[in-house]
Amino acid sequence: xxxxxxxxxxxxxxxxxxxxxxxxxxxxxxxxxxxxxxxxxxxxxxxxxxxxxxxxxxxxxxxxxxxxxxxxxxxxxxxxxxxxxxxxxxxxxxxxxxxxxxxxxxxxxxxxxxxxxxxxxxxxxxxxxxxxxxxxxxxxxxxxxxxxxxxxxxxxxxxxxxxxxxxxxxxxxxxxxxxxxxxxxxxxxxxxxxxxxxxxxxxxxxxxxxxxxxxxxxxxxxxxxxxxxxxxxxxxxxxxxxxxxxxxxxxxxxxxxxxxxxxxxxxxxxxxxxxxxxxxxxxxxxxxxxxxxxxxxxxxxxxxxxxxxxxxxxxxxxxxxxxxxxxxxxxxxxxxxxxxxxxxxxxxxxxxxxxxxxxx
Amino acid sequence: xxxxxxxxxxxxxxxxxxxxxxxxxxxxxxxxxxxxxxxxxxxxxxxxxxxxxxxxxxxxxxxxxxxxxxxxxxxxxxxxxxxxxxxxxxxxxxxxxxxxxxxxxxxxxxxxxxxxxxxxxxxxxxxxxxxxxxxxxxxxxxxxxxxxxxxxxxxxxxxxxxxxxxxxxxxxxxxxxxxxxxxxxxxxxxxxxxxxxxxxxxxxxxxxxxxxxxxxxxxxxxxxxxxxxxxxxxxxxxxxxxxxxxxxxxxxxxxxxxxxxxxxxxxxxxxx
Numbered sequence: 185x186x187x188x189x190x191x192x193x194x195x196x197x198x199x200x201x202x203x204x205x206x207x208x209x210x211x212x213x214x215x216x217x218x219x220x221x222x223x224x225x226x227x228x229x230x231x232x233x234x235x236x237x238x239x240x241x242x243x244x245x246x247x248x249x250x251x252x253x254x255x256x257x258x259x260x261x262x263x264x265x266x267x268x269x270x271x272x273x274x275x276x277x278x279x280x281x282x283x284x285x286x287x288x289x290x291x292x293x294x295x296x297x298x299x300x301x302x303x304x305x306x307x308x309x310x311x312x313x314x315x316x317x318x319x320x321x322x323x324x325x326x327x328x329x330x331x332x333x334x335x336x337x338x339x340x341x342x343x344x345x346x347x348x349x350x351x352x353x354x355x356x357x358x359x360x361x362x363x364x365x366x367x368x369x370x371x372x373x374x375x376x377x378x379x380x381x382x383x384x385x386x387x388x389x390x391x392x393x394x395x396x397x398x399x400x401x402x403x404x405x406x407x408x409x410x411x412x413x414x415x416x417x418x419x420x421x422x423x424x425x426x427x428x429x430x431x432x433x434x435x436x437x438x439x440x441x442x443x444x445x446x447x448x449x450x451x452x453x454x455x456x457x458x459x460x461x462x463x464x465x466x467x468x469x470x471x472x473x474x475x476x477x478x479x480x481x482x483x484x485x486x487x488x489x490x491x492x493x494x495x496x497x498x499x500x501x502x503x504x505x506x507x508x509x510x511x512x513x514x515x516x517x518x519x520x521x522x523x524x525x526x527x528x529x530x531x532x533x534x535x536x537x538x539x540x541x542x543x544x
Numbered sequence: 545x546x547x548x549x550x551x552x553x554x555x556x557x558x559x560x561x562x563x564x565x566x567x568x569x570x571x572x573x574x575x576x577x578x579x580x581x582x583x584x585x586x587x588x589x590x591x592x593x594x595x596x597x598x599x600x601x602x603x604x605x606x607x608x609x610x611x612x613x614x615x616x617x618x619x620x621x622x623x624x625x626x627x628x629x630x631x632x633x634x635x636x637x638x639x640x641x642x643x644x645x646x647x648x649x650x651x652x653x654x655x656x657x658x659x660x661x662x663x664x665x666x667x668x669x670x671x672x673x674x675x676x677x678x679x680x681x682x683x684x685x686x687x688x689x690x691x692x693x694x695x696x697x698x699x700x701x702x703x704x705x706x707x708x709x710x711x712x713x714x715x716x717x718x719x720x721x722x723x724x725x726x727x728x729x730x731x732x733x734x735x736x737x738x739x740x741x742x743x744x745x746x747x748x749x750x751x752x753x754x755x756x757x758x759x760x761x762x763x764x765x766x767x768x769x770x771x772x773x774x775x776x777x778x779x780x781x782x783x784x785x786x787x788x789x790x791x792x793x794x795x796x797x798x799x800x801x802x803x804x805x806x807x808x809x810x811x812x813x814x815x816x
Contacts, residue, residue, distance in 0.1 A: 233717055259720035272718040276736040285732070286722035337723060 656762025707741020
């Protein structure tokens with residue numbers, strides 16, 4: 185059952201957001217995008233803090249916004265719970281009163297609101313912090329109180345704005361696991377706004393990626409990690425990505441460079457391969473089923489156990505090499521090398537019907 | 545709010561340039577010397593007798609009561625006004641803000657005259673009050689409160705509006721997402737968040753009301769027991785050539801205001 189069905193159009197000066205979003209009951213959708221893509225605008229439009237210029241917002245069969253019909257629902261009358269990026273717990277209220285604030289505002293008597301708040305604090309494992317003011321909570325605890333506060337109004341739509349961004353790495357791990365459990369229990373729709381692909385992959389059933397106010401790709405995690413369709417998504421999932429015209433096993437890129445690929449295809453395609461598939465050599469390597477090209481190192485940095493090498497040349501690409509190989513080759517920025525890529529390591533998939541800018 | 549504590553380096557006085565130090569010292573002396581003079585020249589021997597004179601205590605009580613009432617009125621009307629200015633975009637907001645600051649720069653005597661023109665027997669509202677209720681405001685104790693409120697409320701409005709503008713409005717947005725309407729949000733979120741600003745404004749307002757002279761004497765007159773506040777009593781003593789009495793009254797006013805301001809200040813600093 186579709187819980188949220190929205191077509192959001194928001195004009196803000198030179199920026200225009202225009203996206204279609206639908207989230208089913210019980211579904212968790214992650215909204216990913218670089219800074220300035222429109223994630224925050226989307227969130228504010230859904231909460232009614234920012235009016236939509238056109239389109240509509242329908243939640244649980246209730247039309248909240250429809251500018252054409254001069255329909256707009258004030259924020260406080262929407263059935264939406266929000267976990268803000270820095271939580272925004274009311275500093276003058278205890279954890280319990282923070283969670284009770286929503287139920288109380290929805291007309292529950294004080295005692296009933298507090299009972300419900302206590303139950304929610306218990307669910308997030310913070311019963312003993314009921315009387316504590318937010319400034320004395322740790323980051324992870326504050327995040328859980330914020331989640332309890334948002335869920336205590338039993339919202340049809342739960343919005344999470346970078347819910348883990350303010351946490352350190354260790355806390356983030358625990359909190360992410362806890363968050364995953366609570367999201368699984370939430371019967372309503374959930375929209376998670378994040379720029380962390382890991383949060384999206386772990387927490388969400390489906391990913392929606394926006395760039396510059398438009399959806400550039402959406403689908404489940406497996407599809408998106410295997411077949412990115414923009415540079416941003418490719419970077420997010422750690423792949424080299426090119427667009428070109430395929431003719432059998434040869435893909436000719438826009439600048440004329442030709443790649444030999446494993447999959448046979450025709451027409452507009454994307455070619456993707458992981459940085460680990462690119463090998464570096466001091467001399468031009470031989471061996472036939474390979475793509476080889478001369479390149480110049482522009483940058484190197486640590487990436488996990490390996491070194492990630494950024495290459496310029498006929499195509500710009502990232503390559504992962506082991507520290508041994510790196511020291512053997514004496515890799516340094518500005519140094520010319522030969523790059524080699526096995527065709528079997530590439531993936532080719534059609535780009536047809538894809539409007540956004542071709543990746544370079 | 546998380547406060548990041550930075551290691552603080554002590555600045556030696558030697559670093560302050562003379563060009564700033566000298567005028568600063570003169571300025572300090574200029575502000576403090578008159579107070580010193582008041583303390584030094586006070587007729588300490590006759591002080592107990594002067595203090596217990598019935599006129600002095602009556603004036604003091606009236607001053608404290610009217611200043612406090614004027615503060616209550618200012619908070620009750622001024623906080624909503626400040627909220628309106630800070631949170632609601634309406635046409636002519638700049639004009640309204642400018643109008644509110646007029647009593648700040650207006651000579652208080654002119655304010656008193658203006659109040660008479662409105663609330664006087666033949667005034668805009670005064671004639672109606674007189675006809676409808678048989679009430680005449682000028683030259684009564686309530687007139688003192690009105691005069692003091694007129695002069696002091698702008699201080700409160702400006703302080704509270706500043707606090708509201710400085711407060712993080714995202715808390716109010718968070719309250720709205722939790723189902724709170726604007727009134728509930730104001731009551732349960734905004735008000736507690738800007739409470740220190742309101743308190744600071746109320747203190748400013750109270751201090752201004754306590755020292756009010758010009759508007760009071762013009763609009764409320766100078767009747768012992770009903771409208772003669774401390775500043776008026778000081779002035780009257782001087783007029784009658786009773787310098788000792790004037791000094792004692794001034795000293796009392798000084799001590800009372802300093803004591804109250806200092807105790808309130810300590811309380812907020814320790815609680816915030």
